[in-house]
Amino acid sequence: MAKNILSNLSIYVHWPFCKSKCPYCDFFSKVKKNIDQDAIIDGYIKQLETYANLTKDRDIVSVFFGGGTPSLISPQNIEKILNTIDHLWGLSSKVEISLEANPNTQTPHLFADLAKAGINRLSLGVQSLDDEELKFLGRTHSADEAMRAIDDVLQNYTNHSVDLIYALPRQSTEQWYKELKKITSLGLKHLSLYQLTIEENTVFYKKGIKALDEEKAVQLYQFSDDYLSSHGYDKYEVSNYAKTGYQSRHNKAYWLGQDYIGIGQSAHGRLRLNNKIFAVTDPISFEELSNEERAAELIIMGLRLTEGINKSNFKLVCGLDFDSFISQDFKNDCQKQGLIVDNADTLRATKEGFLILDYVISGLCGA
Template identity: 35%
Template sequence: MPLVIAAKPYVSSLHNFNIVLNSHQVSLTALPPLALYIHFPWCEKTCPYCDFNSHQIKKGQSGFDEKRYIKALIKDLETELPNIWGRQVHSIFIGGGTPSLLSSEAMDELLCAVRARVNLAPDAEITMEANPSSAETEKLAAFAKAGINRVSLGIQSFQDEHLKALGRIHNGVEAKYAVAIALKHFKSVNLDLMYGLPKQTLEGAKADMDATLSFKTPHLSFYNLTLEPNTYFANFPPQLPSDDEVDAIFEQNLALLSAAGYQRYEVSAYAQKNQACKHNLNYWRFGDYIGIGAGAHGKISYPNKITRQVRERHPESYMQAMESKGNALMESKDIAAKDLPFEFMLNTLRLTDGVAINTFSERTGLSLSVINKSLTEASGKKLLDNHPSQLKATALGLRYLNNLQEMFLD
């Protein structure tokens, strides 16, 4: 798809943004909301399906040097401050790995350092991922006291046979206990639940969903087990249900979620009213985020460019880089104008309601005309809704989302 260069500013009819594109740069008159992502790279055990940047704590070692890592994180954040002066941070997400392996004292030190260095919104959503093992569950109250107000529990299943097949270190009883404790201490709780598990039946999947819904948590993530490259399961694939069986499980549990009052607002995210994850919504709306920690990614917009960053992936390399150079960037590059349409659509089309059509120009600095051909083609194939003011996938488009997103490649 050729890149169309606007001869004059494109003016948004809704927000009156003047956005200019020339052969060298984009020009934004307003910057998107800003979030902070903090990566914790260690796990007690690496799950066979996981392709995130996680490093198993070696046997015989006491764990990891949390003081050293926290010091590196704080210094990493300080290097980003010149790039975000005057901007408010609306949410924090501490992911991993298993961030709940941190001590509550280290978490408190980290969050205090963040508050002292950035303009954190008074109502900022601060999420921490956690596993429901008994040792981590005991620390949840202390994490809440440190400032965490939202926790995301990696339940995956409440059935021991499936947890064992997934390589999880908790059992069903521990999972239920962790949820009950989390609901006592946090403003919002998310549960991760997988389907399409080895030897999973329709009845077994319903039992998992019934157990999940019994807690009435504000938010659920419901996603299909996939065999990602460079994982144990990719090399030694388990016996999974057929595509038809997986589809039947999804349709069954989608109906259960809807009947329980959960709205599907993103491909794999479901929430009760006004309980959508603010941090992830910012990703999906092509907002900005600082990414600190081993392997963290970031996206920062400037008046004349949009930049992506990647940090050193291995925790030791990351900490050494911060200590020796004061910088752990592996890559920092401006996103080419020809790549912005795909990057924007890769995120926003995951949302069931899509985004306002003018958001494309506001967040990319490009005229909507550069994607007119793809919009027409996608609409003709019934993958994109014909809504006059929204960019959103149809039900068919959500089912074949990869195909829809690829239509916006350069």
């Protein structure tokens, strides 16, 4: 295969276990004691071998251990998986290897041991630096423990990120400002700021907890954008902000439509084989996607990026011409309203467009 974006492959490894279930969380995760971790890892290795037989010629650009709580995987097992990937495809020193950690799994040497095992980017689920908010979110760590975990991350990882959740019910701009002030004073390289969403099948939903009202949430969102931009963070995606050189390569692979495989219960991927595009799921199964289905996905994912969609990249990945695929009438309307900027090479959402991105995306896709 000629070397271009189509040669790239990312690997997502899902660890579907947590110490406790957070009441807002809709991710696939279970609280289970006495799991046979070594046996599960052996299963993961077999799946990697199967995928490697199909994708030997690909360049691995990123590996991401997500969850659930992958900081519960022992550093020995992380190393075993990385050695397997290295053996099967080759892992250059440039490959971004991330792991999501929860402060409630931190032990004195865990983050250092994970670094020794090969992790070179740590993403810490802090969620809040306020004890009341942490309690509301059902987190099992305190703000002090989160701060100690952040210190530990800073000592062991140049490349790192912190997740925060905002727009909690009744959260004021003043409260959110205090959080942002604290978090931006720590010299972190990357921040993911998520508005609390109340998902069905969560304890919050069953308890009837309501999200912050829309207008207030928009205010906090715009406040975050302005505050982070004035503190040296570039917003490069709906919820993601980075200092120069520290965007998440793995997440960008999804947003740009590069191939990835997913290992572990509930994980999924997108894989091009013999010029066909497949949705792949764990346990390994393949469902072919039409070019139009992939094109719609590329618009959904690509417009999340502030740089927008690169039209040649779009054509390369789904085989369709971008300008012929989208609704030109809707695009012209959006342009008039200042929701998007369109030129010969790219189409991107403006600040105003980001506020109603779902509407822009579905209209462009002709829905």
